[in-house]
Amino acid sequence: MNGSTAFSAAPRHAASTTPVLEVEDLSVRFTRRGEAGTQAVDGVSFSVAPGETIGLVGESGCGKSVTSLAVMGLLPKRGVQVAGSVRLDGQELLGAGDRALRKLRGADMAMVFQDPLSSLNPTVTIGVQVTEVLKEHRGMSGKEATEEAADLLDRVGIPDPRRRLGEYPHQLSGGMRQRALIAMALACSPRLLIADEPTTALDVTIQAQILELLRELVQGSGTALVMITHDLGVVAGLCDRVHVMYAGRIIETADRGDLFARPRHPYTGGLLASVPRLDTTRGTPLTPIRGSARDAIPWAQGCAFAPRCDSGRDDCLTEVAGSTVPLESDGAGRELRCRHPLTVPPVAGSPTTPGADR
């Protein structure tokens, strides 16, 4: 998958059209009685325009799934504090009632999950699992819904859809299951589709097919797509705009091309450098980020990435700088949360980019 050749559509900016989804200052905190609690998401803001695809990227545990579940209103009801604002076509979702949310879910916003096998009910046929959405939101009768379901399965590339309708999830292959889940998600032509690592559980060849399918389906339909992934290959192939998350916060935002050409945050740079590339000379070692996500320090104490960062200085810590690291504009269409951003790309052989050490 190569971003610059296969997907050359110009990135569309949220500013040019009314966004489908606006997330503003979203925070999610898991609280447990007698425990300190976890700040899983911390002041995250982004928006997605119709037809746009954005990527939420970051290591395991950085809060990607929690962000998407908060948008869908699918977080557990107890032991969670959610703050900020989530608007779908201008309608505020945080604090909306359960009934109102159920009307929107599946119809106006839909989600595809990581593990297609566990995400399907093992004791109910694929047919019922597709038609139940159609009956719920489009008021279809049994017969209409079955027709439409077969159509949907056909559209997502499942051969012999009529037979598949009568089968159970365990009778389908992994890729077929994910296709079926995508069919369910797209059954009501939602305005917003969130895909949470939809290919992680699949074989590499199937991964590419599923991504291609998602791209085809949202293209032209005006569906806004939020792609959650830790795989930069997915980002390169699919996303117009990318938000890199670390320890619950967005640390860098850029259009796909800009991000790959000129990563600014050392973490983004590290992510790119740890992906094997074909265009480097053989023998160039991969440079993984040192440490693990568990080494993050609380944002209140300084940049959470500082303990793992090669460009880190004393003023990355709040104690020294006197303030936490802010998310600031970093040139046209870019945002960055870093006091000592990268000035040269991390990988040898790529063009050098100017950048001043602030």
Added chain:
Amino acid sequence: MLRFIVRRLLQLIPILLGLSVLLFAWLRALPGGPAQAALGERATPEDIARYNETFGLDQPVLVQYGKFLGRALQLDFGTSSRTGQAVTTEFLERFPGTLELTIFAMVFAIGIGIPLGYLAARRHGSWIDSSSVIGSLLGVAIPVFFLAYLLRLLFAVQLGWLPGSGRQDVRIDATHITNFFVLDGLMTREFDAAWDAVLHLVLPGIALGTIPLAIIVRITRASVLDVVNEDYVRTANAKGLATATVRRRHIIRNALLPVSTTIGLQTGLLLSGAVLTETVFAFGGVGSALRDAIANRDYALLQGFILILAVVYVLVNLLVDISYGLLDPRVRVR
């Protein structure tokens, strides 16, 4: 599917053979004998010898066993030394009562157990949850005999709300076609007789159903707690389905899989293990018959009943396995 059933039925053969050998040996190892029990303490050795000759008990054990086996294959288990009736006839007379009682007990246990277990899980940590957990612990811990006795004392003897013995009021002149008293009453349109039979089921049914109830509550609760955290329930919610649909189709349907196995096992146990309850309530079912047979060293009846009950137990479990296959497509035999 058919091959599965046949295989299971074939497995019955060694089970029954082994069981019959054990039974034979065990019964003959008991002190005293049928003659002693039938003729009383003061029977002369001659009386006993004559009695044993009549019932073939004077022959070597192996010969007795061979004869027993040969007849058992033709569903003939001999005659009860106590009543003089054929054991098979005796069983057909007694079993319907036990079956009715078991059905009542299981309806009671399932009807309360599943909703209660579900509620406890959905209100995890609430007072309903904690009291159902404690209640189910008590339920399995309390001896059935004691509970039966207590229920009878309170509701039959003290308060007089419900009948405390028998299967039907003796003053009712009911026609019995099938020996299922409730069913008979309905078939002959003697509705008062049917109702009276139902009332007679209540106390023994509750006593008998308490352990299954406690187990079903516990398993349902644990199972629902597991299932609500499954990814497919999240998918169902992400699809915006009505709460009722999510509950019925995605939570309960899957949560009941382990419960159904429990129900089957418990039903099998009740069918064969109602001796104590039936004794307390003088309920003329299989359990009462077994008790009397033990007291009277009624070899033929004990052998016949226990073997038939073993077959019933295996058949019930086969039925459970088949229905489990219907509930869970993953284990369906292809």
